Amino acid sequence: MKVINATQFKNDVARICVQGTxxxxxxxxxxxxxxxxxxxxxxxxxxxxxxxxxxxxxIDAVPTGSGRIDKTGHETYSKPIPKVxxxxxxxxxxxxxxxxxxxxxxxxKMAPHAMVDRAIIxxxxxxxxxV
Numbered sequence: 196m197k198v199i200n201a202t203q204f205k206n207d208v209a210r211i212c213v214q215g216t217x218x219x220x221x222x223x224x225x226x227x228x229x230x231x232x233x234x235x236x237x238x239x240x241x242x243x244x245x246x247x248x249x250x251x252x253x254i255d256a257v258p259t260g261s262g263r264i265d266k267t268g269h270e271t272y273s274k275p276i277p278k279v280x281x282x283x284x285x286x287x288x289x290x291x292x293x294x295x296x297x298x299x300x301x302x303x304k305m306a307p308h309a310m311v312d313r314a315i316i317x318x319x320x321x322x323x324x325x326v
Contacts, residue, residue, distance in 0.1 A: 221279035228252065228286040229276055230321055234314035235288060236268035240298060249292035252276050258289045 232252060239247045248265030251258035254277045265271045279286065301307030 218280075220282055221284075224279050224284075224286060225276045227318065227322060228288065229272070231314050231318040232276070232288055233272040234317040235310050236265075236272045238308065238310035238313050238317075239268070239290075240308050240310075241266050241268075246290065246292050246295060246298055247271060249290040249295060251289055251291075253287050253289075254279060255284055255287075257287050259291065261291055 232250060236247055236250050239250070241247050244264040244266035245262070247268045248271050249262035250271050251260055251262055252274075263270060276286065297305065298308050299310055299312075
């Protein structure tokens with residue numbers, strides 16, 4: 196199994212983006228963000244659907260809403276990511292459900308689900324094959 200190095204991955208993506216236009220950069224950045232979002236949502240455990248539906252995306256700002264109820268996660272990861280018009284912009288993925296930190300990191304009585312950590316690894320593995 197190939198070891199994925201996040202810094203090397205970031206540099207590889209940046210190298211590819213530099214070779215293209217600002218529009219190309221935006222498409223690559225949105226594709227990676229959408230892949231990460233889909234993995235995060237799918238990795239999020241579901242009971243009522245609040246945690247899965249709570250994942251949101253914004254450009255250059257941390258999302259502040261509360262999301263939706265989405266037990267399958269499909270509505271959440273199918274919502275289009277706003278267009279990015281070139282380098283210098285940050286796509287933020289956040290969840291404002293009050294118990295999301297407990298799901299991610301666990302508690303003394305509950306094991307962590309590590310949705311974000313696992314999604315980062317899954318996204319790196321997806322794109323490491325392409326860069």
